[in-house]
Amino acid sequence: MQTHMKQNLWGYLFIGPFIIGFLAFTIIPIIASFYFSFTSYDLFNSPEWIGLDNFKEMFTSDPRYLHSLKITFIYVFAGVPLRLLFALVVAMLLNTASRAVGLYRTLYYLPSLIGGSVAVAIMWRQIFGDDGIVNLALMTMGIDPVRWFGNPTAALWMLIFLSVWQFGSSMLIFLAGLKSIPQSYYEAASVDGASFFQKFFNITIPMLSPVILFNAVMQTIAAFMTFVPAYIISKGTGGPLDGTLLYSLYLFKQGFEFFHMGYASAMAWVMLVIIGILTSLIFFSSKYWVHYESEGGR
Amino acid sequence: MQAKYLKKIIYHLIVGCFAILLLYPVIWLIMSSFKSSEKIFATAESLIPQPFILGNYAQGWAGFGDYGFDTYILNTFIFVILVLIGHLISCSLIAFGFARLKFAGRSFWFAIMILTLMLPYEVVMIPQYIIFAQLDWLNSLKPLVVPAYFGHPFFIFLLVQFIRTIPRELDEAAIIDGCNTFGIYRRIILPLIVPALATTSIFTFYWTWDNLLGPVLYLNSPSKYTVSMALNMFLSNETVSNWGAMFAMSVVSLIPVFIIFFIFQRYVVDGISTSGLKG
Numbered sequence: 001m002q003t004h005m006k007q008n009l010w011g012y013l014f015i016g017p018f019i020i021g022f023l024a025f026t027i028i029p030i031i032a033s034f035y036f037s038f039t040s041y042d043l044f045n046s047p048e049w050i051g052l053d054n055f056k057e058m059f060t061s062d063p064r065y066l067h068s069l070k071i072t073f074i075y076v077f078a079g080v081p082l083r084l085l086f087a088l089v090v091a092m093l094l095n096t097a098s099r100a101v102g103l104y105r106t107l108y109y110l111p112s113l114i115g116g117s118v119a120v121a122i123m124w125r126q127i128f129g130d131d132g133i134v135n136l137a138l139m140t141m142g143i144d145p146v147r148w149f150g151n152p153t154a155a156l157w158m159l160i161f162l163s164v165w166q167f168g169s170s171m172l173i174f175l176a177g178l179k180s181i182p183q184s185y186y187e188a189a190s191v192d193g194a195s196f197f198q199k200f201f202n203i204t205i206p207m208l209s210p211v212i213l214f215n216a217v218m219q220t221i222a223a224f225m226t227f228v229p230a231y232i233i234s235k236g237t238g239g240p241l242d243g244t245l246l247y248s249l250y251l252f253k254q255g256f257e258f259f260h261m262g263y264a265s266a267m268a269w270v271m272l273v274i275i276g277i278l279t280s281l282i283f284f285s286s287k288y289w290v291h292y293e294s295e296g297g298r
Numbered sequence: 299m300q301a302k303y304l305k306k307i308i309y310h311l312i313v314g315c316f317a318i319l320l321l322y323p324v325i326w327l328i329m330s331s332f333k334s335s336e337k338i339f340a341t342a343e344s345l346i347p348q349p350f351i352l353g354n355y356a357q358g359w360a361g362f363g364d365y366g367f368d369t370y371i372l373n374t375f376i377f378v379i380l381v382l383i384g385h386l387i388s389c390s391l392i393a394f395g396f397a398r399l400k401f402a403g404r405s406f407w408f409a410i411m412i413l414t415l416m417l418p419y420e421v422v423m424i425p426q427y428i429i430f431a432q433l434d435w436l437n438s439l440k441p442l443v444v445p446a447y448f449g450h451p452f453f454i455f456l457l458v459q460f461i462r463t464i465p466r467e468l469d470e471a472a473i474i475d476g477c478n479t480f481g482i483y484r485r486i487i488l489p490l491i492v493p494a495l496a497t498t499s500i501f502t503f504y505w506t507w508d509n510l511l512g513p514v515l516y517l518n519s520p521s522k523y524t525v526s527m528a529l530n531m532f533l534s535n536e537t538v539s540n541w542g543a544m545f546a547m548s549v550v551s552l553i554p555v556f557i558i559f560f561i562f563q564r565y566v567v568d569g570i571s572t573s574g575l576k577g
Contacts, residue, residue, distance in 0.1 A: 010479045011401025018392045018411060021448020026414055029425035036424065043428070093313055100310065106563065107317040110324070113559055113566075117508045118526040119548035122533055123327045126541070131339045133326055165320065169570050176571035225418050228510050235534050251420055256515065261424050268420040275418060 036265035043259050054266035064242060065250065065267070071156050072247040076223045079163040084215055087170035092204070094171075095178045105175065112168030121162075121232035128158045152243025155234070159244055162229050170215050177211035178204070206291035213290050217282050221275055227252065247271060331355070331549045335542040354542035358550070362532050362540075363520050367547055370528040377439055377513075377524055378506045384446030385453055385502045386495060392449045393457030393491075394483045398469065408458075415451040419511075427515060437518045442509070453498045456569070460494035461487060497569035500562050504555060525551045 012019070037054060039047035058065045090108055094101050114120050127133045128148040135145035148154045181203065189199050205212075227248040230238065238245030238253065251271070255264030325345065330338045331354055332347040341348070359367045395401075396408050430441040468490075469482050477485060510526045517523060523531065529551060532544050559566055 007399065008401040011395055011399040011404060014395025014399060014479075014483070015392050015404075015407060017388045017447065018449040018454065019407065021388075021445060022410065022414065024429075025426060025445050025448065026417065026422060029422035029429065030417075032425035032428070033421055043431075090316075093309075096309075098306075098309070100313075104313055104317060105567070107321060109567075110559075111320060113504070114324070114552055114555055116504075117551065117555070118510055118529040118533075119327075119551045120324075122529060122544065122548050123323055125533075126545075127323050127326065129339070131342060133323070133342050136343050172567060172570045221416060221418070225420065228508075231510070231514075232530060232533065248420060252511075255424050256427075261428075265424050268418070268424070271418055272421050275416075279416065 033265045033268060036262050037269050038266075039262040040260075041262040041265075043261055047262060050262070054263050055270070057263070058266065058270065064245070067242055068238075068245045068247055068250040071152075071243070071245065072224065074156060075160055075163070075226065075246060076220060079160045080216065080219045080223050082160070082164045083167045083219065084170055084212065086164060086167040087174050087215075088208075088212075090167065091171045091174035091178055094175060105172070108171055109168035112166040115162070115166035116228060118228065118232055121229045124158065124162050124229065125233050149240055152239075152241040155240055155243035159226075159229055159233065159246070162233075163223065163226070170219065173211055173215060174208065177208045181207045209286075209290040210292060213282065213286050217279055220278055220282065224248075224271065224275055224278075327545055328549055331542065331545040333542065335540050338541050338545070351542075354546035355550070357540065358543035358547035362528075362535065362543070365520055365523070367525075367528065367550065369521065370523050370525045371550075373522060374507060374524040374526075377442065378503055380439065380443040381446040381506045382499055382502050384443065384448075385450055385498055388447050388449040389453040389457055389498060390488060390491065390495065391483070393454050393461055394487055396454065397458045397461035398466075398482070398487070399479065411451050411454060415455065423515070430516070436516060437522065438516070439522070441516045442512045450502075453502070456497060457491060457494050460491050464490050493565065493568075496562060496565045500558060500565055501569060503558060507555065 036047060038049060038051055040050050040053075041047035094104055094108070111120075129135075130145070130147060130149075132148075134148070138145055146154050148158050185203050185207075186199055189203060194202070225248050226246055230244045230246040230249045231252075234240075234244045234249075236249075236253075238249050247267070251264050251267045254260045254267060326342075329345045329347055330342075332350050332352070333341065334349075334351055334353070337347075361367050361369070396404065396411075426441070430436060433440075435441050435444075464487065468486050472482050472486050508526060509524070510530065513524045513527045514530070517527060520528075520531065529544070529548060532547070
């Protein structure tokens with residue numbers, strides 16, 4: 001009995017910092033945020049209970065909100081699949097015995113390494129400028145230059161390209177996954193006369209599916225919360241014409257520019273619900289496409 | 299034989315050219331930082347700065363506003379080091395508790411920790427801001443640094459996974475030699491998880507160095523700005539069209555990231571490949 005107590009004591013001594021931090025910085029804020037979402041609160045006067053008005057306003061009388069939600073969905077559902085596709089194709093290209101692979105791996109990873117920084121967002125802003133190198137390249141190919149900052153759709157795609165450009169970390173995870181597929185599977189398939197595509201769809205994709213699932217979930221969540229590039233590239237405005245007003249940026253503006261803390265909290269809760277639904281949809285669908293090895297690999 | 303070589307050459311041509319295409323913007327940024335501001339866009343098609351000047355670096359380093367860039371770099375290093383110390387101490391203790399100790403409620407708290415991994419920061423952002431405002435912590439590093447001393451779910455998870463691979467026989471031998479639980483952590487586990495602590499340090503460095511939202515929320519006086527805040531301030535200052543200096547300081551802000559990557563490349567690659575840490 002006494003050793004039992006002692007064991008518990010040691011356990012809680014070690015994980016104690018986590019529990020204290022969880023209560024102070026996570027659970028209390030979550031409860032507070034839930035309460036604020038039903039109030040009108042400007043940070044200076046005490047919160048005023050308004051029931052579901054914040055949520056009603058979002059979906060019925062705030063076109064900016066619906067627009068922000070829409071472009072965030074476009075950003076996530078165009079950006080994440082493209083990024084994973086690039087990551088997979090490049091990982092397969094690099095999954096060879098060539099000695100140069102180490103170098104290539106580093107080079108392809110570099111954009112991911114620096115992609116979240118302000119410096120890269122500034123760089124991205126300049127290369128897509130009216131006289132930037134992207135337009136120069138388009139003109140050399142005989143395509144009309146695009147006014148990336150003159151058109152909300154083009155501006156959003158500029159952000160999507162920035163996200164796809166950083167496929168490197170997913171590529172590293174895929175590469176590790178590809179390396180763990182036993183070579184004998186491919187040899188056996190070759191003996192049976194399987195083509196490249198047959199091997200790809202019947203060996204590579206099923207064997208890699210748990211890794212793809214993991215990547216899809218994490219990247220979707222991260223993409224939904226994208227803030228820095230939208231903030232820097234639009235200089236904090238979300239423009240042109242709200243074209244880069246991603247969800248996190250609009251939430252930030254509602255909270256810390258307009259001091260609509262209640263409304264921003266309500267937005268955060270809707271975001272949490274959306275992310276929860278997306279994640280569970282991916283997990284729910286996974287039983288139809290994710291292949292787990294019978295001896296309980298992962 | 300010849301066909302094999304040809305195939306190899308085509309492979310390297312494709313993979314190599316694609317790599318250059320991908321990195322071209324970064325190369326362009328670096329080369330442009332040596333051009334005069336008027337020439338950056340006038341000669342955007344050329345990578346070679348003519349004339350090659352270092353003036354942008356001198357101008358950028360002297361700063362924009364009242365403080366030199368050295369102030370911002372120093373501020374950021376202090377920020378990073380304080381967070382780093384917090385993560386190393388707290389995450390190793392917590393991970394040891396989860397990976398090695400048996401206690402009532404362990405799986406409950408572990409599940410909670412995994413859940414917080416997925417919690418968007420936006421949900422806690424506003425109440426945290428209000429709490430820190432009540433504590434009178436605004437315009438200081440405290441709101442950005444103190445939470446680091448209570449663990450970070452990503453790194454706890456990484457360390458737990460790592461500790462689980464260490465044979466338990468080592469713990470048992472230490473107990474026989476008279477070690478108590480803290481002794482096992484201090485003398486057995488801690489020295490053996492150095493590689494995972496290296497990964498933790500590197501990613502803590504990256505994320506803290508790049509952090510923009512936190513400093514934007516909590517730091518108001520330019521004397522306390524971090525590098526990413528300073529760059530943001532430079533950009534939003536509409537009157538400035540001094541691209542050269544801004545490019546130069548953007549490059550400066552990337553240098554520590556590159557240096558750390560090239561020294562510790564193995565830990566970075568392993569960290570991402572095995573745990574899916576996003577870099």
